[in-house]
Amino acid sequence: MATVNPRKPTDSKGRKLSIHVVTWNVASAAPPLDLDELLQLNNQNLNLDMYVIGLQEKNCGIMSLISDTAFEDSWSSFFMDVLSPLCFVKVSCVRMQGLLLLVFAKYQHLPFIQILSTKSTPTGLFGYWGNKGGVNICLKLYGYYVSIINCHLPPHMANNDQRLEHFDRILEMQNFEGQEIPNILDHDLILWFGDMNFRIEDFGMQFVREAIKNQCYCDLWEKDQLSIAKKCDPLLREFQEGPLLFPPTYKFDKNTNNYDTSEKKRKPAWTDRILWRLKRQPQAEPHTSRQLAPHFLLSLRSYISHMIYSISDHKPVTGTFDLELKPLVSAPLITLIPEGLWTMENDMLISYSLTADFLSSPWDWIGLYKVGLRHINDYVSYVWVRDNQVFSSDRLNQVYINISNVPETEDKFLLCYYSNSLHSVVGISKPFKIQPRTFLGEDPLGEAQPQI
Template sequence: METVSPLKPAEPRTRKLSIHVVTWNVASAAPPLDLDHLLQLDKQNLNLDMYVIGLQEMSCGIMSLLSDTAFEDPWSSFFMDVLSPLGFVKVSSVRMQGLLLLIFAKCQHLPFIQILSAKSTPTGFFGYWGNKGGINICLKLYGYYVSIINCHLPPHLANNDQRLEHFDWILEKQSFEGPDIPNILDHDLIVWFGDMNFRIEDFGLHFVQEAVKSQCYSDLWEKDQLSIAKRCDTLLREFQEGPLLFPPTYKFDKNSNNYDTSEKKRKPAWTDRILWRLKRQPHTDSSTPRRLAPHLSLSLRSYNSHMMYTISDHKPVTGTFDLELKPLVSVPLISLMPEGLWTMENAMLINYSLTPDFPSSPWDWIGLYKVYIDISDIPETEDQFLLCYYSNSLRSVVGISSPFKIQPQAFLEEDPLGEVQPQI
């Protein structure tokens, strides 16, 4: 009798996710009318999968905080209004006074994004005040641990040592609930950005201004405090950054592109930065360099400032990344779909199945959501809907149905055989 060996499950294919990171000290300003350039919506065929948006110095007066507690803050509402019609969903957010961190993702990625933690680390007034510090969202993305940190470090040229201390302090305070979450330095990817407030040493105001005017940025790199610290600090050395090929992003007169003309005349500086760190494979042979894990890589597509925005004394900075990974999780924990034909007047049934290791809870729920589509691109005009399964234990959406329609009863009629058929 011939035996047939069982087929091996297919290896998950490599995925490439495009991630757009935004950092901006908005100096208490309200959102402008148009942020298409900042969000790269004016570029064709960009095909972004995720947005990571971090703001600093949002308005945080008593009345603003009370209003934002009762309602969505104006910046979050703005980004949701712009990105929702494009198929993005707000995955998570965290706020600490003037700091705000938002993560948006395309619907198809939601079952593979698990939010593990969202926390704040104040460093102002000996760690009791949140005007400075960091906020962090820790998640699992297709099975990989990813930490995203938005920070606002101490200002002024002379406070460089304090900035480095706060950088270390924010990192040390990133402890996570649950025995299965590794230390942040063991996460597969850390994306760290914000108003880091590092300045340019030694050179005088006139020299810096002339170097910026003539775009001789390389003359200033050697005296950039963050670049100096990365050469000396063992931990900072593991963080990467793109080349600073754009003008310093601080300090500007508001509503202009002129550097500070006030009495203080602050030297221009690259205060607003985006860094990242990939986990490296352990090695036993000290003679060979550590190599990046072959199943996860991050490449920087663009790193720019956006001079057209003048509402703040800072210019926003963006980084667009391509994250290539081999999914460790390739099947949703929950599969669900509507049972039969859904109409507005009949009972609606849902068929769903779950994986054997799924931690179900009586507090789980299934929601029905309208799919937002851009009718200028898609001729379909009838409303479409999605079913989403939310896991209370995992604090994440773990299953999404395919889009479907709910038929009004008026659109149904009997065929000659007496069966009810939808009218397409």
């Protein structure tokens, strides 16, 4: 697979991106009616740029899997319905049985997000069954390598060694043989989250529940299996996590905020976690000067659970991050220009220019979208860049696109150039309007106007 080549900085200005990460074991439940708090839609101070959403135990019955192969699954559709009016587009997704990972971004970031790989790593039933394991999306974000992993590790108190083994196995399986992608440990950022199923050791049920009731969470931290493992495992120690200042998120009676009252009476635990790892910078040799690494800093703004949601025996957990970076890629590979005044005629002209290092393909296409598109296949019309080409040079290319079937509307539109070899949008136009036929040739007062 071709990749965008340059790693050298092309933009001296810094950029800040706000990323909201969601992890939730939904226990086969359908989406609730309102997810505003989960997605922080009422927090106008966030001004988010990306959503990263990981679900576990999504309904994976045979009828659900068959339906989802033909249609969007209910959770993906719900998130798209909520986020697309806010100018978020589904960039990529990957599913393995009950595991679902979704990435959304505001449309202006699309030319700077290159999807490099999606991967599923089953670890259940001797490594062949996907009820446990991890799903990964590897992408380039403004030239930086980012890997996103949603996982579901083995349950039960006694299986801690198995959880750590699966953690290592999922990480080891994130190889990219035959592709110009570095090892995952050389990626600039790894976001790793999911139902990790780590438990609280030693303390009895009564002590744990009293500590939770009194919000004395620090009394439980020292016996949290993940916290203990991070002190001993050199690689796990490189992953950071925010403070656990919220109640354990497992296990609840469904449709309540009561911890498990069944016969099993599972002990509460922080099973649902969000971790991250920034690439280690090489140490400078003594008495030598070292070029400063590109600016790339991730800071945690909030790490919370959401107790209002009770459709599952788990509570969802979210982490909101600010990512400060100096873009290694600051100009899109394609610059799109809708020529002249667009009206409801049969064919309209699109001009676009390519950067010197971009190789177009006969399978590249340009889509016409309404602002508020849900995903890249949500086009109103499209054209193959080679089929309807009318002009081509080193600096400028022109194609015609048919919009005769586009309904007259007051909506704004966008043009997106999709690269087949890069599996990504590499150029996007500014929003524009298409004038209705009734205004062609006359103004609202009925006076003739010159044709454009």
